[in-house]
Amino acid sequence: MPKKPKVIVLRTAGTNCDEETVFAFQQCGADVDSVHIKQLCAKEISLHDYHILAIPGGFTYGDDIESGRILANELRVHLGGEIRKFIDDGKLIIGICNGFQVLVKAGILPGNGSSLAQSVSLTFNNSNKFEARWSYLKPGGQCVWTEGIDHVVYFPVAHAEGKFVTPDDKILRKLIDRNQIVFSYCEPDGADPDYPDNPNGSYENIAGITDPTGRILGLMPHPERHFLFNQHPSWTRLKKTAKFGDGARIFQNGVDYVKRKFK
Amino acid sequence: MLWRIEIKHKEGVFDALGEDVERSIIDLGISSIYSVAVENIFMVEGSLSKKQIQTIADELLVDPITQTSAIYSHKNPYIPKETKAYHEIEIAYNTGVMDPVEHSTLKGIKDLGFDGVAAVRTARKYLINGKASQKDLALITDKVLANKLIQHVVDHKVKQDTLNIKTAKDKFKLIVVDLIDASDAKLKKISEEGQLFLNLNEMKTIRDHFRKVGRNPIDCELETIAQTWSEHCYHKTFRGNIDYKYEEKGRIKVKNISNLLKSTIAKATFELNKPWCVSVFHDNAGVVKFDSKDHICFKVETHNHPSALEPFGGANTGIGGVLRDILGTGLGAKPVCNTDVFCFAPPETSFDELPAGTLHPKRVMKGVVAGVRDYGNKMGIPTVNGAIIFDKRYIGNPLVYCGSIGIMPKDKVYKKAKVGDLVVVAGGRTGRDGIHGATFSSGELTTESEVVSSGAVQIGDPIQEKKVLDALIKARDLNLYTAVTDCGAGGLSSAVGEMGEELGVSVNLEKVPLKYDGLKYMEIWISESQERMVFSVSPENIDKMLDVFASENVEATVIGEFTGRKRLEIFYDDHQVCDLDMQFLYEGNPKITKKAVWKQKQHKDLTKKGAANLTQKLLDVLGHYNVCSKEWVIRQYDHEVQGSSIVKPLVGVNADGPSDASVIAPKLGSKKGIAVSNGINARFGMIDPFWMAMSCVDEAVRQIVSVGGNLERIAILDNFCWGNPDKPDRLGSMVRAAEGCYKAAIGYGTPFISGKDSLYNEYAEGKKSIAIPGTLLISAMGIVDNVGKCVTMDFKKAGNLIYVIGNTYDELGGSIYLDTYGLLGNTVPQANPKKAMKTFAALSKAIKGGFVSASHDCSEGGIAVALSEMAFAGGLGANVALNKVVYKGKDKRNDKILFAESNSRFIVEVEPKRQKKFEQTLKGVSLGLIGQVQSDPIVTMYGLDKTICVNANIEELKEAWQRPLRW
Incomplete structure (x- = not known):
């Protein structure tokens, strides 16, 4: 075990939230490398030297064909086995926004056995618009990344394809039953939302899910953009009680978990 | 073999785009359509079996949860259905126009292990349910679905069995222009027919130069001179002589101005002589000090004409262009935020009022916003600030101002190419984009109607530019190059020319990577293809430089070297196609003199005592397009990417109030911030441009003060969008505005650090010419010492006192x-x-x-x-x-x-x-x-x-x- 938990922030053409994601993990005490997927595919760098894989937001390959599709394809084809092993080794993965779209389209989330096959999707917002706004999120489910978050949190969303859909109710039911729904859009008091509190029309207001192990988190909202107090959209109306915002807890949870489990 | 893959939504899946199109059709006044569905079409050409194409569809192109596919080929051709109550319209990009999805789809197919694919093109099929006449369908196509400058309706009656991308390499033919023996009339004709936009005086100067040289110019030489001397590149009006006649206190006065820029805008900056101004006016963007380690730079560009023709592409490449300005400032800065200001005709303008050939302002606005959204969001640059104003006279010339701020280490401000350095072009490939009308209407092109697109209407590729940004910053921090500049207007001709102005440069055009074969040497030289940067790299660093770009999958190619001969020497294979003296090119143009007149007009005023019902009046004013909420626009822009946003464009208890300046803290974890604002008020300028200029500066500065910016550290930019400066009244009002700029800059202690002008914004319809109101945009950038002290505009607590400050x-x-x-x-x-x-x-x-x-x-x-x-x-x-x-x-x-x-x-x-x-x-x-x-x-x-x-x-x-x- 190295001194600090090691995080790999994966980037490729069109990744654009890598720097703030690196910052968030660093602030939480991790040793972070920003790595181009080319370096992984060429085996210049090994995924297994890390404890946490983070796929940040952006528009990988322009979201051409559909969001996250081409990077998901690349991961599945070239690094499928590596990722399988990474998960089986008990390590952590987080995908934020475009990263979540990639995890879903590569079949890594919600995680159904050992194959990497897509079983749910993230598609165009009902408004057919890119939506940059803040969302209230109700925590739920069981996930390493969200441990201890027991109240409504506030993160921004910024996406055009964030509507979480399942092919049928059975799969949706299964996600609920297995405690895999980690964040749902809500009103400030936790009540069920309408548009724009649910910014995209997600089924069951789903904003983020985990896999059955609770070690892989994917979410559309951006916790790294509410990492500091002054990033809150109405911080000038609030009394400053801490340096950090709601999102910091997620990154801290990931880093702390590694410290506990990989002594 | 050409395969056609149709992707459609599964039954029951919500079709958001279809709904949007349906709403737009209803907006046109066609009420018989009850639903629209949209399908995506991929045309894939290559040696693939049915099974392989099925794999590509299933594993790459189709979302298994929401979509299904159907596959066609020439053995099983697609035959469209059509009834009175059901219509299909399929829209595809014209050949030669960049298909935004092509590149990454090819990559995805390759990742799957299939190497035999030659080309991919995409199209969109609209399934329209409801009765519609042929006239309705034509209207829907023209107003909602397609822009004929870049797209066409696919005709399934014409059998297509290839995407026809391949063309032969151009056969070299040197074109020499018969200039030295030309009469004045002939000179005029050469300028007009070649669309060189050079006046007789300039043409004569060129003729005399070549007489001295003792030969006729090659087309490439003449074109290079025209580009370099153009209003766009040289700012002839601002730098020329002006005979200015104006009325003051009832008396007519005359003033001779030589170089309006130097005598107003730049003069203020030099008189103010602020120690925190690092590099002003001579680079792509103005540079000022930020903190102990970094500087910041700011540039605002316009992209008006392209946005009028193709709003999405125009605004899209406008953002791309200004971002390259930032990338090419000093040794390269990293963009940290964007600001965008637009002027449109009112959205409720009826279709009958539209001058022939113009697009409806609502369509223009939607397209422009989408273009900005696409490029800014995909590049990951937060769009934090902006304004939109409306006036009938923007009907033919909408204004699109695109601005960007960048940050760079203190030691990366200056650049200098050295003799022996290699010229490297990096980024996108070169195509026929951006070559002006003359070239493709000349009839010499073999595939002209298919391969060529009008230069004004390009579509950007933000991911290509993001890759260039990532590679450039890496190479900059490794000190791998000595100078950099962007390819903007004029393409390589202006980028390479500018870099080689002092040393001289030699370029081999056949080395420039092309999108497709068949380009002539001159097309390569002046193409304005997007997402390209030019570097000078010393030979010992060249391998490392190319490696860094390869590591980000960016193509970088050596195309020439800096010679020290002070000449512009261009070759195509072994043929020399240009040999120009740099001094003549950059300093040989004759100064022009224009006439300007300013006279204050009287306008109708309120005669009665004012409104009786002021509550109603307040509601009317709040609902005025210039005042009302721009949330619809703002929420489509990612204004929080990079995690830097401190005072957001919308603030308050429900985050829906309009903030003054926006504030970002560009270095995560640091409290030092940048406040960005703008001042624009064309209505003031209709009365008196002098006071418009003063008011714009006052507005931009007071917005920064309002959020808590440091008053001593505000830098500003000017941006003049005017009508035809050859008409004395237009130029007169511009001179008056420039004088206001000088007074304001001195008065408020705010140096201009950069600027831009876009003239000739007039729309001719028959004999009538609609000129835009002279529109000055002042953009301001201020330092915020501690972002934790910023103030927002929303009332905080009942019982607090309310003051009005100022008279x-x-x-x-x-x-x-x-x-x-x-x-x-x-x-x-x-x-x-x-x-x-x-x-x-x-x-x-x-x-x-x-x-x-x-x-x-x-x-x-x-x-x-x-x-x-x-x-x-x-x-x-x-x-x-x-x-x-x-x-x-x-x-x-x-x-x-x-x-x-x-x-x-x-x-x-x-x-x-x-x-x-x-x-x-x-x-x-x-x-x-x-x-x-x-x-x-x-x-x-x-x-x-x-x-x-x-x-x-x-x-x-x-x-x-x-x-x-x-x-």
Whole structure:
């Protein structure tokens, strides 16, 4: 075990939230490398030297064909086995926004056995618009990344394809039953939302899910953009009680978990 | 083999795009359509089996949860259905226009292990349910689905069995222009036919030069001179001579101006001589100091003409262009935020009012916003600030200003190519994009109608530019190159030429990577293909440089070297196609003299005593397009990417109030910030451009002061968009505005660090010419020492005191209030920088001291609008008395106090416990304690006669303000 938990922030053409994601993990005490997927595919760098894989937001390959599709394809084809092993080794993965779209389209989330096959999707917002706004999120489910978050949190969303859909109710039911729904859009008091509190029309207001192990988190909202107090959209109306915002807890949870489990 | 894959939604999946198209069709007045569905089409050419193409469809192109596919080929061709109540329209990009999805789809197919694919093109099929005549369908196609400059309707009757991408390499043919023996008439003809836009005097100068050289010019040489001497590159009007005739106090005066830029804008900067200005006017963007490690730079560009023709592509490449300006400043800066300002004709303009050949303003606006959204969001640059103004005269010439701020290490400000350095072009490939009309209408192109697209209408590739950004920053930090510049207007000709101006440069055009074969040498040289940068790299670093770019999958190629011969030498294979003296190219152009006239006009004014129902008037003003909420636009821009946003464009309890300047903290974890604002008011300029300029600077500065920016550290940019400067009245008003810029910059202590002009914004329809109102944009960038001290505009707490800071004058001229009567008026707001600076300094001190809970500047709509916005943004009411507002001037009236747009004013909120300290700090400044914030959500204003003159619920006010652009 190295001194600090090691995080790999994966980037490729069109990744654009890598720097703030690196910052968030660093602030939480991790040793972070920003790595181009080319370096992984060429085996210049090994995924297994890390404890946490983070796929940040952006528009990988322009979201051409559909969001996250081409990077998901690349991961599945070239690094499928590596990722399988990474998960089986008990390590952590987080995908934020475009990263979540990639995890879903590569079949890594919600995680159904050992194959990497897509079983749910993230598609165009009902408004057919890119939506940059803040969302209230109700925590739920069981996930390493969200441990201890027991109240409504506030993160921004910024996406055009964030509507979480399942092919049928059975799969949706299964996600609920297995405690895999980690964040749902809500009103400030936790009540069920309408548009724009649910910014995209997600089924069951789903904003983020985990896999059955609770070690892989994917979410559309951006916790790294509410990492500091002054990033809150109405911080000038609030009394400053801490340096950090709601999102910091997620990154801290990931880093702390590694410290506990990989002594 | 050409395969066709159709992707459609599964039954029951919501088709968001289809719904959107349906709404747009209803907007056209066609009511018989009851649903629209959209399918994506991929045309894939290559040696693939049916099984392989099925794998590509299933594993790459189709989302298994929401979509299904159907596959066709020439053995099983697609045959469209058509009934009276069902129609299909398929839209594809014209050949030669970049298909945004092509590249990454090819990559995805390769990842799957299939190497045999030659080309991919995409199309979109619209399935329209409902009765529609052929005329309706043509209207829908033209107004909603396609822009014929870049797209076409696919005709399935024409059998297509290849994507026809391959063309032969161009057979070299040197074209020499017969110039040295040409008569004046012939010279004019050469300029016109070649669309060189050179006047006779300039053509003669070129002729004389080549007579001395003793030969005729090659087309490439003539074109290079035309590009270099163009208004766009050389700013002939601003740098030329102007005979200026103007009226002052009833007397006609004459002034000879040589170089308007140097005698106004730049003059102010040099007189101010601020020690924090690092590099001004000579680079892509102006550079100022930020903190102990970094500098920041700022540039605002215009992309008006392209946006008029193809709004999405125009705005898209406008953003791409200004971002390359930032990448090419010094040794390269990293963009940290964007700002965008647009001017359109009113969205409710009827189709009958549209001049022939123009697009409807609503379509222009939607396209422009989508173009900005696409490029900014995909590049990951937060768009934090902007403005939109509307006027009928922007109908043929919408204005699109794209601005960007970048950050760079202190030691990366200066660049210098050395003799022996190699010329490297990196980024996108070169195609026929951006080659002006003359070339492709000349009939010499073999595949002209298919391969060529009009240069003005390109589509950008933001991911390509993002890759260039990532590679450039890496290479910069490794010190791998000595200079960099962007390929903008003029393409390689201007980028390489500029870099080699002092040393001389030699280029081999056959080495430039091309999108497709068949380009002539001159096309390669002047193509304006997007997403390219040019570097100078010393031979010992070249391998490392190419490696760094390869590591980010960016193509980089050596195409020449800097020679020290002070000549521009261009070759194609072994043929020399250009050999020009750099000195002639950059300094040989004759100075031109233009005439300018300025005379103040009288405009109709309000004759009666003003509005009887001021509450209703306030609602009208709030709902005016120039005032109303721009949330529909703002929420489509990612303004929080990079995690830097501190004062967001929308603030308040529900994040829906309009903030003044936006503030970002570009270095995560640091408290040092940048405040960005803009000042624009074309209506003031219609009365007097001098006061427009003063007001724009005042507005831009006061917005930065309002959020807590450092008053001593504000830099500004000018951006002139005007009509035809060859018409003396247009140029006269521009001179007058430039003089206002000088006075303002000196008065407010704000140096201009960069600027831009876009002239000839006129639209000819028959004999009539519609000129835009002369529109000056002042963009400001200020330093915020501690972002934790920033103040927002929303009222915070009931019981707090409300002050109006600054004098209100008898200045309804140019106001939104008068516009609601269809009037302009004459009493345009003036500005007194000395007084203003005293006010700004005092308020800055109060904000720094923490005495101010909210601050909002009074601009369009005056005090009435500012107060309403503060109330509904805070979810609180207000109770105020207008007789406490400090009013200077005759004919004191409620409507003037409420709606005059006098400069240098703020409304601020102060906690009662800070009253004393606040008032002490503001000592000597005009200050009126006008009332209090209240929890009752009502805004009540007592008039001069002490009776209620405005009384409205904040929800009603907010609704009036939000309704117009809630699309």
